[in-house]
């Protein structure tokens with residue numbers, strides 16, 4: 456185990472699942488990095504239409520978990536999601552919570568709920 460000068464464990468890895476919507480990708484990554492202390496190269500970043508609010512392919516998260524990921528971020532967003540057309544922001548958040556409940560039971564570690572809107576990114580540990 457290697458520890459950097461600032462005390463961050465260098466081999467700790469994370470994983471983020473987010474929507475591919477270009478409005479929120481950069482802000483989501485920044486929020487995850489600030490909350491976890493991970494550097495941009497310390498975690499896997501996977502995006503799908505609809506983000507973590509939808510039950511989707513598990514290949515990426517399985518890979519990350521089996522290769523040392525211990526911090527997991529699950530992002531969805533409001534203000535119209537092309538991956539979930541005609542779904543309200545409230546319903547997208549409800550879907551996100553269902554997915555987080557399932558994934559956080561399956562993968563050991565710390566889990567973060569991320570919801571982005573044009574007003575900003577909200578992140579909290581769950």
Ligand SMILES: [Zn+2]
Nearest residue numbers: 474476536537
């Ligand atoms: Zn979206």
